[in-house]
Amino acid sequence: MASTSDGDRPWQSYHTVFTNAKAGMDGVDKEKVQKTVYEMSKGSKYFENEQRKEAFIKQKIENLRAQCAQITANDISYFQTIADKKMSELEASRDLSKIWLHSDMDAFYASVETLVDPSLNGKPLAVGSMSMICTANYMARKFGVRAAMPGFIARKLCPELIFVPPDFKKYTFYSELTRKVFPKYDPHFIATSLDEAYINVTEICNERGISGGEVAEELRNTIYEETGLTCSVGVAPNRLLAKVCSDINKPNGQFVLPNDRRAVMTFISSLPIRKIGGIGKVTESMLREVLGISTCEEMVHKSAHICALFSHSSSDFFLSVGLGLGKTDTPQFKMRKSISSERTFSATEDESLLYQKLDEIAETLSNDMHKEDLSGRTLTLKLKTASFEVRTRAVSLQKYINSKQDILSHASKLLKAELPLSLRLMGRKPCLTPRQLLNHCLYLEQMVASLVYMILIYA
DNA sequence: TACATACAC
């Protein structure tokens, strides 16, 4: 009986986000990557904090399991009725009349850097620093290097790795070039980040009598002509599925899921839940370890249990995923709800230094708010201690504020109440309220001025 | 309303 306990291979129990399969990661020696990440992290403050978080999640899963064990046959038949009703309502809302594209630029920041400096071509490249990598090109991904990985670990995995510091001006410029292409296909396209967008091509397809796949081909060609960059595109009847599809034939590829219920259900039946946007590391573990769910289809098989264990909004989401449903409309406009500024610095217990950092953050935040003519009335101070513990402290004010002095004075009070401690990161963030236009000023419910320092706490 | 978590890029 071979034992595979943590004692034999301790790295197996260190669950990072890097264990998730990502485009360009096929053929990577995952065991080796996992082991390297573990070895490089082990013993650090960061690692210890991750372990605390893991233990907390484990406990949460245990609690859910216990709850699950209490469910009686009677309960199940009751919740099955609830689930069936929910699912038939969801099914009734199914709309197969729309064709959505999700466009996702390939290794965007890294590709832009290579375009600007062709000498980088053919070399493993990371955009970021020794602390954090924003994007890795496909050559680097072969070594297990990827976004959100600290650079010093990436260098261990790939000693030849070239680092380029991020330059958001460049990425914004190229992003804008792509955003000049999308309106030709959908004037109301939805940009979700610099490198991703949803495009409703239903009308274009009807007008020109062509398929979604044909539009996707044309769009990719046009983007390449206009920018010199490649993207991958997913085509599907709703946005959730289109997003999944854009990842399938990355890079420089596309995947079409036809507007047909059977095709959607077949697609969903074997799809791992982790591929769905909104289902991350924790949710995946909860569903797998408590209910044995790994594929989207199993959400439907376990629908009664889902309704018994989770909130309305969670169970609605899980069941709609199981049915392959997603948003098909274009929201009118979405309003910003908060604004924030945060900065990480090396741990300090020097209070005057902390107030100085707070001053800088208040200034940045105030400037950012003025640019958009925003004010807020809830101010949150965010602190990160040297042990990576995050704390937030908030105040809601009588008046809406956006000046540096107002932000600073309220944030200082919040900080004062927390001292003494040693911080790494401070941030303040004003949260915004539903938009009220007053004197041409947008009033936000909340403002968060987050000064992110690491705070060292001395017992 | 305050705070913490989870998630995405």
Place this chain on the structure above:
DNA sequence: GATGGTGTATGTA
């Protein structure tokens, strides 16, 4: 030596 910054949503008290 070293693990980010910005924003959204949700659960709980």
